[in-house]
Amino acid sequence: MKAGKKDRVFEIVTTVLLVMILIVAIYPLYFSLIASISSPRAVYQGRVLFLPADVTLDGYRKIFADESIWTGFGNGLLYTIVGTLLNVVFTIPLAYALSRKEFPFGGVFMKIMVFTMYFYGGIIPLYFVVKQMGMLDSIWSIVLPTLISTYNMIIARSYFMGSIPEELKEAAFLDGCGYVGFFFRVALPLSKSLIAVMVLFYAAKQWNSYFEPMIYLSSESRFPLQLVLRTILIDSQNSLASADASTVADMQQLVDLLKYGCVVVSSIPMLVFYPFVQKHFVKGVMLGAVKG
Numbered sequence: 001m002k003a004g005k006k007d008r009v010f011e012i013v014t015t016v017l018l019v020m021i022l023i024v025a026i027y028p029l030y031f032s033l034i035a036s037i038s039s040p041r042a043v044y045q046g047r048v049l050f051l052p053a054d055v056t057l058d059g060y061r062k063i064f065a066d067e068s069i070w071t072g073f074g075n076g077l078l079y080t081i082v083g084t085l086l087n088v089v090f091t092i093p094l095a096y097a098l099s100r101k102e103f104p105f106g107g108v109f110m111k112i113m114v115f116t117m118y119f120y121g122g123i124i125p126l127y128f129v130v131k132q133m134g135m136l137d138s139i140w141s142i143v144l145p146t147l148i149s150t151y152n153m154i155i156a157r158s159y160f161m162g163s164i165p166e167e168l169k170e171a172a173f174l175d176g177c178g179y180v181g182f183f184f185r186v187a188l189p190l191s192k193s194l195i196a197v198m199v200l201f202y203a204a205k206q207w208n209s210y211f212e213p214m215i216y217l218s219s220e221s222r223f224p225l226q227l228v229l230r231t232i233l234i235d236s237q238n239s240l241a242s243a244d245a246s247t248v249a250d251m252q253q254l255v256d257l258l259k260y261g262c263v264v265v266s267s268i269p270m271l272v273f274y275p276f277v278q279k280h281f282v283k284g285v286m287l288g289a290v291k292g
Contacts, residue, residue, distance in 0.1 A: 029267060036060070036260035043256070059257025063232065063265060071221060072228030077269075079213075079224055080206040083143035087202040088195060091148050095156030096183055099164075110157075117150045123215065130216060141216035142209070142224075152201050159194045160187065204270055229262040 035043050039054035047053045063069060098106050126145060135141040164187055172182045188195075210226035217223060223231070233255070 029263070032260045032263040032267075036257060036264050040256040056257070059261035060265075062258060063229070063261050066228075066232055068220065068223070068228050068231075069225070069265075072223050072225040075222060076207060076224035076226065079139060079142050079209075080203050082139060083146070083206040084199055084202045086143055086147060087149070087152075087206075088198050091153050091156055091198060091202075092188075092191070092195065093183070094148065095153050096160050096187055098153075099157045099160035100179075113150050113153065127215060136216055137218050137222065139222075142212055143206070145212065146205070146209075149202070149205070152198060156194055156198060159191065164190065200274065203273065207270055208266070226266055229266055233258055233262055 031048070034050075034052040035048055036059055037055050037057060038048045038052040039056055042048050042053035097103050098110050100106065130136060130141050130145060135144065168186065169182060172186055177185065208226060210224070210230060213222075213224050213227045214230075217227070220231075
């Protein structure tokens with residue numbers, strides 16, 4: 001069919017809106033990047049809008065000169081890999097079980113899990129639970145309390161409900177396949193897009209987490225990158241507060257460079273990882289969620 005005038009107007013308006021949304025989403029990170037290599041004076045003067053001005057790498061030199069950066073980077077990778085693996089291993093089977101109508105008390109379990117999205121006991125009871133279980137200052141205090149995200153579980157459940165037809169299950173059962181066999185031989189191979197998206201969601205959450213490590217970890221050798229960068233920034237601000245008047249201006253500029261540099265350094269791993277799973281959003285998971 002030939003596109004009419006209204007169709008072309010709709011496409012133009014949609015394209016313009018999507019481009020505007022893209023700019024709004026990307027520009028803050030791009031600004032942080034160019035500001036991190038520009039003179040703070042140029043940033044204050046408004047000369048850093050689309051290109052860096054008075055290029056300097058002092059902020060990155062200060063960040064990477066700290067050996068704890070590399071320790072934090074390794075810790076962050078460890079927490080992200082272990083946490084994401086456990087998150088996916090527990091979320092996918094649970095979501096599949098709750099998506100089956102024949103699962104006993106599935107509706108009750110679903111309501112209980114949704115209840116936790118709106119009513120939360122608070123950080124103090126959770127802290128005491130973690131403490132009583134002997135997990136303080138360990139990797140398990142980071143990965144176990146957030147083992148399953150109800151929101152991600154609902155997305156996975158909706159995918160299974162909308163993308164795994166009942167006819168396929170019935171055909172598999174006629175061939176002698178049971179529930180466990182159907183899950184591993186049929187459902188999982190058809191859910192590669194879902195698994196990839198769950199990995200992205202959980203990995204981004206684990207990598208960007210700093211509040212839980214700040215509460216549960218006391219040894220600096222176990223700090224993830226986010227917490228290390230926060231510590232460097234706070235130490236720099238404390239040094240600024242105790243500095244004499246002659247050096248305040250220079251130290252303030254260094255602190256501003258560190259702020260933007262910390263944003264860029266902490267964002268790079270996810271920016272590198274995201275393109276490898278982005279295609280899976282189009283290939284199935286969102287369609288399955290909408291159907292569900």
